[in-house]
Amino acid sequence: MKITCSKSDLVNGVSIVSKAVPSKTTMDILQCILIIATNGIIKLAANDTELGIETQINGTIEDNGIIALDAKLFNDIVRRLPNGDITIATDSAYQTQITCMKAKFNLQGRSGEDFPYLPEVDRSDSIAISEFSLKEIILQTIFSISDNENNKIMTGELFEITGDKLRVVSLDGHRVSIRKIELRADYGSKKVIVPGKTLSDISKILTGDVEKEVSLFFMQNHIAFEFDDTLVVSRIIEGEYFNVDQMLSDSYETKVVVNKKEFLDSIDRATLMIKEGDKKPVVISINDDVINLKIRSVIGSMDEDIDIQKTGEDLMIGFNPKFIIDALRAISDETITIYLENSRAPGIIRDEEGKYVYLVLPVNFNSMA
């Protein structure tokens, strides 16, 4: 193989596919990036067997071929080369020479033979969405997946398409995050659970451009995302997702409208009173037009009043402050509305238009009552 491409294209491509290089693996070859030069096209690929990423880069091919190079080393080398054209040439023993201006690196590559190929993509069942919307919807929900591999379904997110609506749901047993967006066409009805790691990786690769499109392809065991010159293919998680609709109730006893930043900053301050691993709740007392936040621990106590608009009953309820903080950070609205039933029922933050719902279970605050 012998190819030449610009440093910037190569750096960009390597950075994209590196997301699919596993940090730990028993299969050495997976720690490599595969370079494939054939049919006039240069592709980079990486694959951790759950998730595969392939991206095309511009360049010229002098000799067709395939080579696998250690991902970390290759990444480091291309980043530190001078700005200019980089030539990668291999011999029959997979010795690889990387040349840029007067700098020459020699390293031992590997045959691409053992490298697992990406599954074939069936393009018959697909939807289109802007890079911006996909990136946003992932970042606004990804924090409430579970990392407990014993409940595999909770480690993924539900992508549910109903007509021209896409609803994305994540939950971890303590809270539920739901985001809904409109699609530009009616795509019938589909449901798929996408691994959280795949979504997290994709959110890092997506430029977030409003003008650029991502195509999602739905297959029996896989989902694929195609955008720019990149293809991401991921296994999906098998099983039936939780029925979140039955967790959501429209009835409430107390409705609170509050400035988001004030509320967020205050809870954020309150967490200073919690030692790591300690499970102290923040206790919220709603009295007329004031929310009082209180937290008490071995470190000390914190107490703050925030002005609100209240409808309904006064109420006292405890929450894990981290869960409220995560939800508030995912909302860009200036004011938010919280719906509460009683001190043992979940608190729900949602907007009028149904674009988002964040549900958080309360915690016991007996020790502080």
Add this chain to the structure above:
Amino acid sequence: MKITCSKSDLVNGVSIVSKAVPSKTTMDILQCILIIATNGIIKLAANDTELGIETQINGTIEDNGIIALDAKLFNDIVRRLPNGDITIATDSAYQTQITCMKAKFNLQGRSGEDFPYLPEVDRSDSIAISEFSLKEIILQTIFSISDNENNKIMTGELFEITGDKLRVVSLDGHRVSIRKIELRADYGSKKVIVPGKTLSDISKILTGDVEKEVSLFFMQNHIAFEFDDTLVVSRIIEGEYFNVDQMLSDSYETKVVVNKKEFLDSIDRATLMIKEGDKKPVVISINDDVINLKIRSVIGSMDEDIDIQKTGEDLMIGFNPKFIIDALRAISDETITIYLENSRAPGIIRDEEGKYVYLVLPVNFNSMA
């Protein structure tokens, strides 16, 4: 005690004195920041017994007093408070209330009684230097001190004043860094070894402003630095510093003039071929108007030519690439001059005016010859 000051003043003051809070200590009280409100002046102080820092902040005193507060917690709290006036009030049991707008923190403070005071500063023997120059001269030499506590002298830097010149020297047994600047007056002759940690901390506090002055006070066992509203007092290291002048030779066999950035980038790339902890040298071959850099390891090899202007003999010499990189990063000149004797004698990088000298011992490169 009861004081009020602005959030920004408090954040700034706490950040300055925090540099003297030890990360580990058997004396709990040293992990505190002391607030002293007396004679109309509010001071913050911290002291790790080697190094003490005291800074004044603006504010109003309602009740005089002293309180010691856990440095990390206090720092976190003041940073996360809203922008506004912060009131700190203590009671006779050292219970401390920190209030800002509607946010109230309560924490247990400690008596300031056990807190070690900063040594009295004798202002009779002093020099003045700009914040800019002091910060620069520290950053340009601090990397070549030793962290080996068995040779205490090497963990500090020599500050040597001769008339209107200040020379700062650091060395670690493999290399020597020397910087010289002119002072605005003749200060006679002084020599003192300042702990590296003190200098590193000061470099982080100094604004680097050309217009602002630092006063250095020389005492029997201490050195003090006074700037803005801050006083830093440090123990000095006892003993006789190494005679560096006898290590420097003006004679050379080979003189090389090279573009600093090209040379630095190339050596930096070469280090990619070295696994951490491995001691592979970069081998430099000087042939006519070209330097060739070569490094070879189990990972692979790297090879690069750089154009130079040479006077004298051709030469091949090996260096620890990190030492050359450190020196080059400390030099802002566009081109640098390297003086070499032979492959077993140190390489010296110095300018014509004698503002800097960086000496690096060579390493054996037999395995690659």
